[in-house]
Structure formats: structure tokens, C-alpha cells
Amino acid sequence: MRFLPLCLLLLSAAPAALAAPAAEPPEPPGVGDAAPDFALPDADGVTHSLAELRGAPAVINFWASWCGPCLSELPRLEEARATLQERGVAFVLINLDRQRGPALGALKRFDQQMLSLFDPRGQAAAVWAPPAMPTTWVLGADGRVLEVLTGALDDEAMAALVDRLRALPSGPAP
Numbered sequence: 001m002r003f004l005p006l007c008l009l010l011l012s013a014a015p016a017a018l019a020a021p022a023a024e025p026p027e028p029p030g031v032g033d034a035a036p037d038f039a040l041p042d043a044d045g046v047t048h049s050l051a052e053l054r055g056a057p058a059v060i061n062f063w064a065s066w067c068g069p070c071l072s073e074l075p076r077l078e079e080a081r082a083t084l085q086e087r088g089v090a091f092v093l094i095n096l097d098r099q100r101g102p103a104l105g106a107l108k109r110f111d112q113q114m115l116s117l118f119d120p121r122g123q124a125a126a127v128w129a130p131p132a133m134p135t136t137w138v139l140g141a142d143g144r145v146l147e148v149l150t151g152a153l154d155d156e157a158m159a160a161l162v163d164r165l166r167a168l169p170s171g172p173a174p
Contacts, residue, residue, distance in 0.1 A: 035145055036050075043100065048092075057138070062133065066102070067134065074107075076153060078114065081114050082113070096125055097120065136150075
């Protein structure tokens with residue numbers, strides 16, 4: 001009987017707790033926004049940051065090995081990287097797999113030469129908040145978002161992106 005007041009108190013608070021609004025998910029960086037920095041390791045454990053890329057246009061792609069559209073896009077991204085290499089456009093893949101093995105297998109299978117970073121705990125993903133898989137951000141040399149592209153880019157969309165990137169002032173050649 002002495003627990004009855006405590007139970008009543010807890011029950012009376014339950015509707016208010018259930019009605020409390022959930023925390024809003026973060027908004028992904030949009031056109032004109034400064035891209036949030038990240039510090040993530042590559043396959044060798046070397047940490048890279050977005051700040052290292054300032055001064056050159058950049059393409060940042062969030063992907064996962066379990067994502068079919070992500071895998072279908074990898075060869076097109078690599079072709080775009082090779083095409084734009086002399087213009088100094090940086091291409092960065094950020095993998096969201098919890099284990100590196102499947103991602104490393106996909107990178108090898110598709111002969112990827114891009115800087116590939118790993119975000120198994122979702123630190124960068126929590127800030128960038130990709131709305132779909134894959135999501136690609138195109139950044140100007142000043143680190144501001146020029147475009148946000150959700151979903152896999154087909155051949156036509158990738159060719160159009162390459163044309164738009166060619167029109168940007170070039171960065172330092174790698």
C-alpha cells in the first residue's frame with residue numbers, strides 16, 4: 001500500500017512523457033552551407049579531415065557495402081574521379097559499414113582509387129545526416145555546399161555532374 005502513491009505519481013506523468021516531442025534529426029548541410037568537418041580513418045588508419053581539402057572542389061559520397069545503388073554508383077564515381085583528377089577535384093568516399101571487411105572487398109572489386117574513409121560509429125553521418133543512401137555532396141573550393149545529390153547517379157547524371165565540376169575553378173592538381 002505504501003507504493004500506491006508512487007505508482008499513481010508515475011502513471012500520472014506517463015501521458016506527459018509520451019506526448020513529449022522527439023528530438024528532431026539534424027538537417028543535412030544544404031546548398032550554400034559550410035560543409036561540416038570530419039576526421040575519419042582510411043584503410044591504413046591514417047586520419048583525414050575535410051579541412052585538408054579546402055582550396056579544391058570536392059565530391060563527398062556516403063555509401064555502404066549493403067546498399068545496392070551505392071555499389072552500382074562506385075564505378076561511375078571512379079570514372080569521374082579519373083576524368084577530373086587533373087583539375088584537382090577531390091573525391092572522398094565515406095563508408096558507413098560497422099565492419100571494414102565488406103567495404104574493403106567492394107573497393108577492391110570496383111578498383112577504387114578515391115580516398116576512402118570509414119565511419120563505423122556514424123560520427124560524420126550524425127552531423128551530415130545523409131537523407132538516403134547513397135548521398136553525394138558537391139563542395140566548392142571554399143568548403144561550401146554547391147549541390148546535394150540523393151540516390152545513385154546513373155550514367156547521364158554522372159556525366160552532367162562531371163560537366164558542372166569542369167566548369168568550376170580548378171584546385172591544386174594531386
